[in-house]
Amino acid sequence: MNISEFVEQSLGNWRSLRSVHHLAFSYLEEVNSEIEITGLNLGDVQVINLCEQHNIDPSLAISPFKMSWEGESDWDQKEQLNGSTVLVPIPNENNLCEGRLLRDQGYAETMPAIAQYQIKDDGTFLLITKYDRASAEEKIWFVSPKLRFRVSMIKTSDGKGVTTASFSSEIRI
Amino acid sequence: MNISEFVEQSLGNWRSLRSVHHLAFSYLEEVNSEIEITGLNLGDVQVINLCEQHNIDPSLAISPFKMSWEGESDWDQKEQLNGSTVLVPIPNENNLCEGRLLRDQGYAETMPAIAQYQIKDDGTFLLITKYDRASAEEKIWFVSPKLRFRVSMIKTSDGKGVTTASFSSEIRI
Numbered sequence: 001m002n003i004s005e006f007v008e009q010s011l012g013n014w015r016s017l018r019s020v021h022h023l024a025f026s027y028l029e030e031v032n033s034e035i036e037i038t039g040l041n042l043g044d045v046q047v048i049n050l051c052e053q054h055n056i057d058p059s060l061a062i063s064p065f066k067m068s069w070e071g072e073s074d075w076d077q078k079e080q081l082n083g084s085t086v087l088v089p090i091p092n093e094n095n096l097c098e099g100r101l102l103r104d105q106g107y108a109e110t111m112p113a114i115a116q117y118q119i120k121d122d123g124t125f126l127l128i129t130k131y132d133r134a135s136a137e138e139k140i141w142f143v144s145p146k147l148r149f150r151v152s153m154i155k156t157s158d159g160k161g162v163t164t165a166s167f168s169s170e171i172r173i
Numbered sequence: 174m175n176i177s178e179f180v181e182q183s184l185g186n187w188r189s190l191r192s193v194h195h196l197a198f199s200y201l202e203e204v205n206s207e208i209e210i211t212g213l214n215l216g217d218v219q220v221i222n223l224c225e226q227h228n229i230d231p232s233l234a235i236s237p238f239k240m241s242w243e244g245e246s247d248w249d250q251k252e253q254l255n256g257s258t259v260l261v262p263i264p265n266e267n268n269l270c271e272g273r274l275l276r277d278q279g280y281a282e283t284m285p286a287i288a289q290y291q292i293k294d295d296g297t298f299l300l301i302t303k304y305d306r307a308s309a310e311e312k313i314w315f316v317s318p319k320l321r322f323r324v325s326m327i328k329t330s331d332g333k334g335v336t337t338a339s340f341s342s343e344i345r346i
Contacts, residue, residue, distance in 0.1 A: 017194050017196075017201060021340075023344060030201050120295070144335070149338065151322060151340065162316055167324065167340030169338045
């Protein structure tokens with residue numbers, strides 16, 4: 001599977017159940033959400049802007065997409081869990097299975113981020129994002145075209161402590 | 174990583190937080206437990222009995238171990254979540270990274286089972302167990318020597334429907 005195929009498989013609407021394990025205090029948070037993933041054109045202004053923001057030639061982009069979510073947590077009902085982000089894969093030269101993933105809003109911090117992605121032989125999509133004070137590692141894989149799993153963890157920036165681990169099961173609506 | 178190294182890394186006591194996603198009705202169950210994994214001798218009567226029960230030469234066994242757990246679910250407080258099982262890896266000839274795993278009590282049904290295991294290049298341990306009416310697939314990987322993740326799913330026996338998915342974060346005590 002390459003990045004285009006992975007994005008293609010991901011398009012659509014998903015009902016997501018996410019369990020967040022706050023490891024330090026053994027606490028479980030439950031997040032229910034709906035996720036919409038839509039393809040964007042390579043010429044889309046959002047795609048071009050994001051590339052230029054990172055000084056990357058927009059012609060290197062492939063299969064850009066937009067992810068929107070709307071959800072609620074059992075932990076803090078007041079927390080705002082709606083949002084959307086534009087994601088732009090920039091594959092390495094001659095290798096669609098590895099590269100960078102630009103996004104206009106990070107996962108652990110609300111700022112633009114460049115992540116490194118890799119797609120393994122078994123189709124698992126790996127994503128590593130380094131922030132100032134933390135890094136996030138994510139594994140996503142399809143169990144079937146209608147079901148995908150996502151395991152994420154947030155590490156302290158020295159890479160030693162894992163503060164949060166989460167598991168999402170995402171079912172195509 | 175081979176099966177002996179994997180078992181070696183697993184020995185000890187673990188505090189496990191397990192989130193069970195009952196996919197059909199989008200319900201989350203939380204299980205807190207303590208798991209103890211101890212090595213067994215190749216000459217242990219439990220190991221030899223389990224091999225003989227499956228008509229397997231006990232001299233093919235490697236790194237047998239015992240897993241005990243004690244836990245409680247937020248779903249059904251009365252449910253019995255204590256138990257223990259003997260596990261005996263039988264690697265394929267000339268390949269410690271693939272083979273069979275015997276156990277005296279299955280995961281999804283309480284009967285003896287033979288599972289197929291495989292250890293991937295990235296150290297992920299894969300386990301597939303086929304039962305009469307279902308199959309179970311499990312991925313276990315170490316994030317660090319003190320933290321491991323486990324993702325399991327139960328499929329219907331035709332392999333199509335996934336009824337249950339679960340994620341455990343296991344922290345060494």
